[in-house]
Amino acid sequence: xxxxxxxxxxxxxxxxxxxxxxxxxxxxxxxxxxxxxxxxxxxxxxxxxxxxxxxxxxxxxxxxxxxxxxxxxxxxxxxxxxxxxxxxxxxxxxxxxxxxxxxxxxxxxxxxxxxxxxxxxxxxxxxxxxxxxxxxxxxxxxxxxxxxxxxxxxxxxxxxxxxxxxxxxxxxxxxxxxxxxxxxxxxxxxxxxxxxxxxxxxxxxxxxxxxxxxxxxxxxxxxxxxxxxxxxxxxxxxxxxxxxxxxxxxxxxxxxxxxxxxxxxxxxxx
Numbered sequence: 635x636x637x638x639x640x641x642x643x644x645x646x647x648x649x650x651x652x653x654x655x656x657x658x659x660x661x662x663x664x665x666x667x668x669x670x671x672x673x674x675x676x677x678x679x680x681x682x683x684x685x686x687x688x689x690x691x692x693x694x695x696x697x698x699x700x701x702x703x704x705x706x707x708x709x710x711x712x713x714x715x716x717x718x719x720x721x722x723x724x725x726x727x728x729x730x731x732x733x734x735x736x737x738x739x740x741x742x743x744x745x746x747x748x749x750x751x752x753x754x755x756x757x758x759x760x761x762x763x764x765x766x767x768x769x770x771x772x773x774x775x776x777x778x779x780x781x782x783x784x785x786x787x788x789x790x791x792x793x794x795x796x797x798x799x800x801x802x803x804x805x806x807x808x809x810x811x812x813x814x815x816x817x818x819x820x821x822x823x824x825x826x827x828x829x830x831x832x833x834x835x836x837x838x839x840x841x842x843x844x845x846x847x848x849x850x851x852x853x854x855x856x857x858x859x860x861x862x863x864x865x866x867x868x869x870x871x872x873x874x875x876x877x878x879x880x881x882x883x884x885x886x887x888x889x890x891x892x893x894x895x896x897x898x899x900x901x902x903x904x
Contacts, residue, residue, distance in 0.1 A: 635723060636778055638684040642727075643734035645683050650675055650699050653736030654708035656901050657857075659728065659848060661744035663883040664864065665694050665711035666890060667897050674700030679712070685731075686724040688712035703901045708732055715843055717822035722772035726851035730781055733855050739796065739904050740852050741897060742845050742861040745885070747869035749830055750814060750839035755868065755885055758809070758896055760797055761816040761861040764846050765838055768820045772847045773854055782854035791849050793858040799903035800860065804896055811896065814839030816863060818846035830869045841869050858904075862896060864889045 647653075660667055668674075677697045679685045688695040694711040701707065710728055714720045732740065746759070753759065777784045801811045817833045819825060821843035825833075833841055840863050852859035866885035 636780060639727065639730050639734055641683045642685055642731050646677065646697070646699070646735050649677070650735075652706045654699055654706045654732070655736065655738055656705055656707045656904055657732040657737040657740040658707055658709040658897065659713050659740065659742050660709060660711055661713060661844060661864075663745060663887060664743045664893060667894055668696070668698040668709035668711045670894065671698050671700040671702055671707060671709060674698050686714050686720060686727055688714060688718075703898050705901050705904070707901065708735065708737060713844055713848070716768065716770070716820045717843060722770060722774065722847055725847045726772040729848055729851035729855055729857065733857055737857065739793070739858040740848070741900050742848055742859065743893070743897065744842050744845045744861070744863050745866045746816065746840040746842040746863035747825070747867050748839075748865040748872070749817070749834050749841055749869045751872065753812070753814075753839070753865050755865050756889055757812060757865040758889065758893060759812050759814045759840060759863045759865060760801065761840065761845065761863055762792055762794075762797070762813045763815040764791055764849060765815060765817045765833070765836055766846050767817050767833070768846075770820070772851055782856060786850075786854045788850070788853060791853060792860050796858055796900070796904060797860045800896070800900040803899045803903060807895065807899070809892060809896060811862075814863070816845060816861070817841045819843055825870045827870050830872065840865070860900060862893070864893055
């Protein structure tokens with residue numbers, strides 16, 4: 635694991651002119667944010683030694699390094715999911731890789747189903763707490779002290795000071811960022827109505843198939859992290875229509891302008 639991370643990060647460090655400060659992991663339909671990066675250098679995942687490969691529609695599979703809002707960033711257009719067959723180490727590999735190339739803070743984005751009935755598709759929610767319904771964990775197995783401590787605390791899984799600064803500037807510009815608890819499921823099938831009822835009783839506000847492994851890895855690695863969900867649909871059973879991935883991508887497209895502003899504000903407020 636350590637040698638793989640080092641080989642991948644050494645390759646990038648040898649080929650970039652400036653170390654990134656902020657890392658972005660962009661979820662389904664949200665990779666367009668990386669297209670706005672200036673002075674960019676692009677690397678296909680398959681060209682980076684030991685880097686996992688993304689296989690999902692809406693996840694292009696490129697690392698883009700450059701500047702956003704004048705801040706050096708590294709953006710992943712496409713993340714890795716357990717339902718693709720990736721193990722937890724692959725899913726979290728980019729977090730440790732980004733730390734090695736200089737990243738200090740990570741912004742995670744995802745498309746999620748709304749469990750909380752006060753949400754509306756199109757809302758952007760700050761994920762402030764998490765329920766790991768998968769019962770899997772990327773830290774299972776030997777711990778590498780070079781990467782992080784054996785038992786990282788998760789009492790405050792996201793950086794609230796960074797988040798509050800971001801919410802404040804969003805509010806000043808007419809964007810209301812609500813908060814919620816994100817439930818992680820393995821997928822790839824969408825949830826049953828009974829599962830959504832259960833998540834609601836557990837205190838879940840959103841449901842999705844990503845983000846939690848990366849949040850755990852950021853806490854393990856000592857990186858500041860904040861996470862935002864684009865509510866693309868109501869979860870199963872709330873509305874009678876069945877869910878499909880194309881609808882998620884289309885809904886994410888509609889949110890683009892506002893979500894881009896939120897990410898830019900978060901970069902500025904780091």
